[in-house]
Amino acid sequence: xxxxxxxxxxxxxxxxxxxxxxxxxxxxxxxxxxxxxxxxxxxxxxxxxxxxxxxxxxxxxxxxxxxxxxxxxxxxxxxxxxxxxxxxxxxxxxxxxxxxxxxxxxxxxxx
Amino acid sequence: xxxxxxxxxxxxxxxxxxxxxxxxxxxxxxxxxxxxxxxxxxxxxxxxxxxxxxxxxxxxxxxxxxxxxxxxxxxxxxxxxxxxxxxxxxxxxxxxxxxxxxxxxxxxxxxxxx
Numbered sequence: 396x397x398x399x400x401x402x403x404x405x406x407x408x409x410x411x412x413x414x415x416x417x418x419x420x421x422x423x424x425x426x427x428x429x430x431x432x433x434x435x436x437x438x439x440x441x442x443x444x445x446x447x448x449x450x451x452x453x454x455x456x457x458x459x460x461x462x463x464x465x466x467x468x469x470x471x472x473x474x475x476x477x478x479x480x481x482x483x484x485x486x487x488x489x490x491x492x493x494x495x496x497x498x499x500x501x502x503x504x505x506x
Numbered sequence: 507x508x509x510x511x512x513x514x515x516x517x518x519x520x521x522x523x524x525x526x527x528x529x530x531x532x533x534x535x536x537x538x539x540x541x542x543x544x545x546x547x548x549x550x551x552x553x554x555x556x557x558x559x560x561x562x563x564x565x566x567x568x569x570x571x572x573x574x575x576x577x578x579x580x581x582x583x584x585x586x587x588x589x590x591x592x593x594x595x596x597x598x599x600x601x602x603x604x605x606x607x608x609x610x611x612x613x614x615x616x617x618x619x620x
Contacts, residue, residue: 439611439613493551496548
């Protein structure tokens, strides 16, 4: 079965610090895509960052970057200079023709 | 530009009642999806559609039916609601598959079955 595992149910970080959220997945596919979505209390699902599996270079979007290790099937999200508005649930998702989501990590940001 | 619109936003049903959730997208997307989100379980795919007139089962299809009679609309039906179907339901759409085709989500429907 194709699965996505987020082993950290909750994480916390102080404002302006850096935090890394973990994600691993299990697949026999060679061509796929990976995403991180943010879900604030408003329930909206907001795309944070995306990665193509065939690209070695790690994706970066402003303060958000990923550490993609294809052989290890690992796709972690690093948030630099954390802000109060980063507090949310974060979901890792793996995509062939449909998204498979992890169970999420709740991120708290303390001033 | 509305994106993906879900109707209704909240609903309370009694066990055994039926209802239909409507998802409408104005982006001319081919693919549409219905998910449910339960505490501690992330989003799980119920049914999806790869084009007008097509539907397919996802991870948790039992107790639900769907229809895609028009490209812009994807309906999710509960024929006989059960308390286990209490959840938050999300609709999403995308033009295709790939990193440049991320799914666009609606704001969710909170459904409670008493």
